[in-house]
Amino acid sequence: WKGARVIAVASGAHEAFLSDLGADQFIDYTKSRPEELVRDVDLVLDTVGGPGSGRFLHTLKRGGSQFPVFPGDFDEEETAKLGVTVSTAQVRSNGAQLAELGRLLDAGTVRVAIDSTFALADARAAHERAARGHIQGKIVLTVA
Template sequence: MSKRMMQAIRVYQYGGPEQLKQEQISCPEPQPDEVLVRVYATGVLPIEWKIRQGLFHAFNPATFPYIPGSAFAGVVEEVGSLVTTFRSRHQSRPPTTLPRLPPVRRPARRGQAVFGRSNKGTYAEYTTVSGETIALKPESLGFDEAATISGGATTAWEALFDHGELQAGQRVLILGAAGGVGSFAVQLARWKGAQVIGTTGAANVDFVRSLGAATVVDYTSTPVEQVVHDVDLVVDTVGGQTLESAWPVIKRGGRLVSTAGQPSKEKARELGIGALFFSGGRPSSERLQTIAQLIDEGQVKATLARIFPLREASLAHELSQSGHGRGRIVLHIAD
């Protein structure tokens, strides 16, 4: 019996978008605790061009060749012998400030539409994924939209509730509120009952307001520190000078959580602020399911920036690297 083959993007060395090479390779085989998924769409996360450029080489060198990508949506092709339902073996830390939605556990089987996070690469027609980091796709979303959730909504949730400990009635400032993480952060913070302030460019002011931000600051014309004060939490998705501009607006005892850069520990101590950087963890099946339910209830929506075919992965990276956009860039792989 001949081995199944697939189209995939691989990277053989650090460099620009031209390092993304499409080729035919063998389809992966799932381990007993894994699921083989036919990938219909994959999100293009900013961290992926940074890895390709070698920006993390000093502390997390890449192993070449590798397939980029982690956030996906697709259809179950094979189920490992140890996977019975999509749930975590170890319960994830519950969000202490939020009600838990009732779990819905269904047997894992071939043909199910799913989404989640894989550490095996998703710029490919197939990927394998742990049964603990996958969930049933929201019924109200197509595959392209569902591919934006893991790495978008899940990262926003972690920033707001796990690290930021956001409470109802608190003031939260979201830097980069129109992007793939920021757009979900605005909606989740609004759902929690927080007062939401967002920054974005002029073209996206109305969009961010439509997501639920009470106040929207156009950073191209107004420095945020001139109009925003005494916030309990800042979620930064931009980094650089944008991150630095946030220090004066945070009240003493507040928090700064960045997904795009390491805040100064010295400045945080000086100002009495809790500050940290994280790049997003692997979401549990329960977390994915909770967000899927919020989407199907109409509490949260996904926004696509642009859709590219797999063969144009390099163009998708160029757009991602430009740093300006609304929602998440997606590679569409199968119909």
């Protein structure tokens, strides 16, 4: 949408799914180490995060940013030396952004993939689904 070149990293079972969502390149982390293949990127969105997240710092160019969903430990001296930033994102309500997102969804520019849907009363089953991992999209709870 904004002209970004997107590199998706996942196991091979997710390649077709991520390509269909618009990834320009796919790296199967079970066969290759993405941090050895990718350099000079502007942004890393790390949807796994945690202790291994720091390995992606060296894929960023100076001035680049990494956004781990689940923060790990990052060495402030290392990030300063590399000239990169690490930030976590918080969801904030913004009417203008939500309206723009609605337009993008209506136009099909942005798509939401749904892995599975559960009634609110079955929230436990939804958590169990999440715990099994390898989710392709969002888990949705419906309210009657």
